[in-house]
Amino acid sequence: MASATTSSSSSGLTFKLHPTGSAQPPTPRVFGCVIGIQKGHTVEIFNSFELLYDEPTNSLDRPFLEKMQELYKKVFPNFYILGWYSTGSDAQESNMEIHKALMDINESPFYVLLNPAINHAHKDLPLTIYESKLHVINGIPQLNFVRSSYTIETVEVERISGDHVAHLKPSDGGSAATQLVAHLTGIHSAIKMLNSIIECFTIISFAMQKGDIPYENSLVRHVSSL
Structure with missing residues (x-):
């Protein structure tokens, strides 16, 4: 061709x-x-x-x-x-x-x-x-x-993620791929936990706006500082 x-x-x-x-x-x-x-x-x-x-x-x-x-x-x-x-x-x-x-x-x-x-x-x-x-x-x-x-x-x-993956080394006899999977699993768990906390804060914030629960200034300040 x-x-x-x-x-x-x-x-x-x-x-x-x-x-x-x-x-x-x-x-x-x-x-x-x-x-x-x-x-x-x-x-x-x-x-x-x-x-x-x-x-x-x-x-x-x-x-x-x-x-x-x-x-x-x-x-x-x-x-x-x-x-x-x-x-x-x-x-x-x-x-x-x-x-x-x-x-x-x-x-x-x-x-x-x-x-x-x-x-x-x-x-x-x-x-x-x-x-x-x-x-x-x-x-x-x-x-x-x-x-x-x-x-x-x-x-x-991109530089941080690329450098991190490039320097992954096997530990405890495991392969680099196994270590990477374990690392990503830990990140996934942390993100899942963070998502749950944000969802909880969101529900509480809406409830305070509607007057369903007392307004907590300390909680609002804590959320604003995140």
Whole structure:
């Protein structure tokens, strides 16, 4: 299948990829959307979600995409669909149909290609970011993929979590995976307890507002200090 790429991009966009927004892709080819923010010429990729792909029609399940977009918008109101991703070794002409289908969501989407054939001798992430650029070929305007450069960007929370996982060491003869599970279980229990306390405070606060129980100034001050 013919390649659909040209030389490097000259759009002036700066792409910043956050490590939590990308992961090592599985062997079967997968498709999805990348979400994040764009301020001027700076594009930051923060997260992604997988999409359903119909191979016979070379199209994405649009109702599923819109449902996922709605759900993510509730959790990340400041994030927008910036483009899409798929696994593969090179951008192909057939990928442009999927690219065009997303232009009603983002008029200038970009394409992130994740290469599952990882070369451990290379230090760079096995991915390539493409923008689309209009070229006139034989008098006919055509969209083509052009490569864009990117940088790895991390915020403090990402650095802390990444550093913590990287330095996990087995203890008491257990594996690193076992220790990680135990650590995450402890965090889950702490969050569950915190949620119960907040729920209890909420019920008491509403009851005091309604006059069902006496107003406790000390309790209100304690909640306000949290």
